[in-house]
Amino acid sequence: MTRRPLLGLLTLLAAALVACSPAEPAPQSAPQQAQVSAPSAPVTPLWIDVPSIAARSTLVQLGLNADRTVEVPPVDQPMQAGWYRDSPAPGEAGPAVVLGHVDGNRKPGIFWRLKDVAVGDRVEVGRADGSTVAFTVYKVDQVAKDTFPTDAVYGDTDRPEIRLITCGGKFDAANHSYLDNVLVYGSLAA
Template sequence: MLAVVLLAVLATLAFVLSGPGETGQAAPQVPASQAETPSAEPGESGAPADGGGAVEGMPKADPVSIDVPKIEAKSSLVPLGLNADNTVEVPPVTQPMQAGWYENGPTPGEVGPSVILGHVDGNKQKGIFFRLKELAPGDKVSIARKDGTTAEFAVTKVERVAKDKFPTDAVYGDTTEPELRLITCGGVFDKASRNYLDNIIVFARLIAR
């Protein structure tokens, strides 16, 4: 688990979801305080939006698709790892409607934070997570899994954060329940660097299996 978390820390610090024609950036050195096993900050995940109790984690099973009804976002899911330069792989910018899941972390439904990435736009088209910022606590996210089951999540909060202040521990740190993070770009598009300056992060927790 420690190895997975360390990879996740590197991935998070490197993470840049591309806009039109963009590429990822090299990962900076991991601060010593983040090289230890991180844990989610108290209250980061939030209480369940529906007020329900904890749901038992599901067995490991690769996700195959995502459905977010409120924003009409449906996509198959491709596995994403790390590039040779320690940047996170992202779905091809030429296919902005394709979402992917970070395969070095828990699969959706397992105990821990699973992470799904998608473009806000690309190739001069809207991306799968173009409307991600519209989500609010209580909105539902469904993840179909390879074992035939479906993991149902409810959003607990939505954040817009500067990329240089990405909340690594809150996104990738250990959790005691099955949780989900959806991540895309947002904020101002910097033409000089050809990057969005912020990330939109949706936090959710498992409510049904």
Template sequence: MIRKTIAASAVALAALTAGCSVGSTTAAPASSAPSASSAAMPKSEPVSLDIPSIDAHSSLVPLGLNPDNSVQVPPVSTPLQAGWYENGPTPGEVGPAVVLGHVDGNKHKGIFYRLKEMKPGDDVDIARRDGSTAHFEVTKVDQVPKDVFPSDAVYGDTSDPQLRLITCGGAFDRAEHSYVDNIIVYAHLVNGSH
């Protein structure tokens, strides 16, 4: 089940680039039908991310909450660094683990610059501190306006281990210094290995 700290303590995720918010974590739980994924893995911090289809490879840093209850993001000065929301499930545990990355920053492409190119069936591997790897398969890729961010679908309880990859997307609103959309990749665990 999704950790209560997500719903209880987080109001909104912070910008992945200037002014780019990615929705509230105060969603009501959403039920999710069981998938054909493998059994859940025990809790273990994720240490790195590998997405071959978009040539994205990064270590993972833990992201907590800022004083305003928004999720911290890696510095925009290091746009190729991805991070995981440490108040949620770790990748491989039951529930939706959340990984955040920049689309761009500091006038360079970010780790999730090509996230919008992902397709169902693509692989996402997350190496964990216990020496295991959580192997996920993409089930859906969405581009949604920030003002209708699907909090229930992203943060709601699931009966199996799932993963969400989130970045900014769509047009860049120069007046607001913000992207107008979010790109959200949904994936489910297919197996975990040592």
């Protein structure tokens, strides 16, 4: 059974992605490595690694804000990624949703280079049981925040998948916000 929230209420997700200011990329530290294994029962995710863009972070759990938009990691910690805990856990059937900032506090964020991810790239998620579940990217998209594809991101799937989300596109200085979202879709690696 997937834990999917009311999709209509999540169309404001893009607006919840806190405005980030442009910055230069910086090096990141690697998470603890674990053995790659096939998923079984849902297990809490602890870290994420996107090797093709050197994006590695622990994962904080994210819920919903009072206005029913998805929380985002603290903007004052732009290198922190977060797992939306009302989405399936990575390795469970359905789309596990991970959010991260493109930048914040005039520094690059964990998903600074998410737009550079390519089809075929690997995404690994370390889990509380010490296992790692791996996904293969099958789609990368950039969409205007006002046309956020809620069903494609949060809708049920019959297999384990992952979605990575950040801000992207042009920065609107007047509103302190990016106009687009960058979305990465992945399916369980064979």
